Amino acid sequence: MKAYPDYGHPEGIDPSPWFKIKGDKLYPDYGHPKGIDPSPWFKIKGDKLYPDYGHPKGIDPSPWFKLR
Incomplete structure (x- = not known):
């Protein structure tokens, strides 16, 4: 699956x-725009997306996106 x-x-x-x-x-x-990266930028938790360790701004405990 792709986004x-x-x-x-x-x-x-x-x-x-x-x-x-x-x-x-x-x-x-x-x-x-930044190209392929082997590190995950986001982690799915329930219906929300949280920045993961590969994201340029690092891990964040607050969700950035909601899946719907």
Whole structure:
């Protein structure tokens, strides 16, 4: 499964995937502006996404996104 920027994203819709979802982690994919990264940027906990250790700003205990 992959995640694509949608109409609400500040940079608009993109036909290339920004993230690849593996288990409960999101990894930057080939469409991401920073390129592919082997470290997870986000972790899925319930219906929320939290920055993980690979995110440029580091781990954050507050969710950045809600899945719906």
